Every structure is written in structure tokens, then in C-alpha cells.
Amino acid sequence: MDFVRLTPEQRRSFEEDGFLVVPNALPAEAVGRLVEACDRLAQPLLQKPELSGRPEYNHLDLRPGLLREEALFDLVANSSTVPLVVQLLSPNIHLHSTTLIYKRHESPHDPPFRRGWHRDIRIPRDLGHKCLPLVGIKVCYCLTDFHESDCGMTLMARGTHLRTEPLVIRKGEVDPEGVEVCDLRLNAGDALLFENRIFHTAAPNRGNRVSKVLIYGYAYRWMKPEVYLEVPDGRHLEKADPVTRQLLGGYRDVDTPPWALQRWAERHGVRPEPVPWTVEV
Numbered sequence: 001m002d003f004v005r006l007t008p009e010q011r012r013s014f015e016e017d018g019f020l021v022v023p024n025a026l027p028a029e030a031v032g033r034l035v036e037a038c039d040r041l042a043q044p045l046l047q048k049p050e051l052s053g054r055p056e057y058n059h060l061d062l063r064p065g066l067l068r069e070e071a072l073f074d075l076v077a078n079s080s081t082v083p084l085v086v087q088l089l090s091p092n093i094h095l096h097s098t099t100l101i102y103k104r105h106e107s108p109h110d111p112p113f114r115r116g117w118h119r120d121i122r123i124p125r126d127l128g129h130k131c132l133p134l135v136g137i138k139v140c141y142c143l144t145d146f147h148e149s150d151c152g153m154t155l156m157a158r159g160t161h162l163r164t165e166p167l168v169i170r171k172g173e174v175d176p177e178g179v180e181v182c183d184l185r186l187n188a189g190d191a192l193l194f195e196n197r198i199f200h201t202a203a204p205n206r207g208n209r210v211s212k213v214l215i216y217g218y219a220y221r222w223m224k225p226e227v228y229l230e231v232p233d234g235r236h237l238e239k240a241d242p243v244t245r246q247l248l249g250g251y252r253d254v255d256t257p258p259w260a261l262q263r264w265a266e267r268h269g270v271r272p273e274p275v276p277w278t279v280e281v
């Protein structure tokens with residue numbers, strides 16, 4: 001994995017907003033290759049006739065099996081985004097989730113499907129909204145343009161990663177009050193990084209094309225990966241470079257240091273300060 005330095009401006013924007021846009025994270029050729037592979041995975045949706053009034057049938061959220069496609073496997077240690085995740089979290093990370101989301105056109109007369117503001121990984125269910133830790137970052141790769149409002153991009157409530165209470169939504173409304181809801185304009189090839197604490201929601205695709213994104217979630221290695229990533233595929237691990245192998249759960253034991261990314265971070269001078277157990281006084 002090549003090195004890309006996180007700029008102070010990117011760190012500030014991520015820490016303030018809870019998300020960060022990386023323009024042109026993927027060249028057009030890579031987007032083309034990914035779309036070809038993702039369209040193959042999305043065949044069951046793409047072949048089905050469109051059903052008006054049934055948004056649930058016009059939507060695909062596919063999680064297991066994505067890495068069997070070579071183009072998607074190659075994205076696990078993508079150089080324009082994963083180095084930023086390492087610098088925002090630490091070298092002690094692995095891949096936590098993979099999701100392919102396709103949304104066909106939804107009529108404005110249909111009820112919004114899957115609209116539901118939430119924080120990721122359900123951590124607040126156990127820890128509440130106060131003192132929530134940052135433990136993971138998702139990288140959402142745009143495979144289509146998102147140039148208009150309501151065209152399928154996940155909505156972000158800016159700055160709510162630091163919020164210590166639930167969102168307030170007026171009866172009959174779908175969006176929260178008192179926070180800035182961002183419906184970002186993005187190009188195919190851009191990546192949106194967002195952290196686990198930020199409130200976000202699925203939004204309908206009112207546009208006239210199928211909206212397509214791939215979302216890879218990275219988290220600290222002590223976070224259990226989603227069940228479909230739990231047992232890494234041996235064939236994949238064999239052909240993977242050391243960083244990809246770590247990201248795919250190559251070190252099963254959390255007490256094993258994250259050698260690959262630790263060495264990578266050292267080489268590039270971005271190793272985090274060690275945290276000692278005790279100090280001498």
C-alpha cells in the first residue's frame with residue numbers, strides 16, 4: 001500500500017464534521033472495473049422488473065461474498081483512502097464490514113425506504129450516547145455521480161459524532177431538527193469517510209439512474225468483524241500482500257502486534273505515540 005499523508009486540514013475537517021470527502025480516490029479505470037464486478041453481483045436486482053410503490057424491491061444491500069471479485073478484493077488496501085484511516089485510527093485495524101448498495105429510482109410518492117437515523121455498530125445501545133468512543137471508519141466509494149439532491153447518497157448530520165443525546169425529530173418529519181443534514185454532491189470515484197459515531201441515514205434515490213456505492217468499514221482489531229468476514233478465506237490470504245493479510249484478519253490473536261501496518265506506519269513516520277501501562281514518578 002502506497003503512503004498518502006493525512007493533511008492537517010483533513011484531520012481538522014474529519015474531527016469537526018465526523019466525515020471527510022476524498023475527491024478522485026479512484027481513477028475512472030478503477031471505477032469502470034468495479035462497476036463491472038458490482039453489476040455482476042447485483043444481477044438479481046438489475047434483472048428484476050422495477051416495481052412501483054415497492055421501494056424494498058428496488059434496493060440491494062449485499063454484504064457477504066464481495067471479496068470474491070478481484071476488483072473488490074484489491075480495494076481492501078486501497079492507497080488513496082486506507083492510509084488516511086490508519087492515521088485517523090491507528091495501525092491496529094482490520095476490515096470490519098463490506099457492503100454493496102444499489103438503489104433504483106424511487107418515486108417521490110413512495111414512502112422513503114430504510115430511512116432511519118442511526119450511529120454505527122450499535123455501540124450506544126450498550127454505552128449510551130455520552131462518552132462514545134471512535135472505534136471505526138467507513139469508506140464509501142461512489143461508483144456513480146451524486147450530483148443532485150435526493151439521488152441516493154447516505155445523508156450525514158454534520159458534527160453529530162460529538163453529540164451526547166439522541167437526535168430530535170418532530171412528529172411527521174423524517175429529518176432531525178437543529179442539526180445540519182448534508183446531502184453531499186459527489187462524483188464517481190470520490191470516497192466519503194465517516195466515523196462510527198456520526199448520525200447518518202439511508203436516503204431514497206429519486207434520480208433517474210441506479211445509484212451505486214461500495215462501503216468498506218475498518219475498525220480496531222479488538223472489534224469483532226461482521227460474521228461473513230470472520231473466517232478469512234485461506235486462498236485470499238495466500239495471495240495477499242502483508243497489509244491486506246492483516247486487514248483480512250490474518251492475525252487471529254488480538255495480542256499479536258499488527259506487524260504489517262505497524263511496520264508500514266514506522267516506515268512512513270506516522271506511528272502513534274506508545275501508550276504505557278505505568279509511568280515512573
Ligand SMILES: O=C(O)CCC(=O)C(=O)O
Binds near residue numbers: 101153
Ligand atoms: O443505504 C444507505 O445509504 C445507508 C448506509 C448506512 O447507513 C451504513 O452504511 O451504515
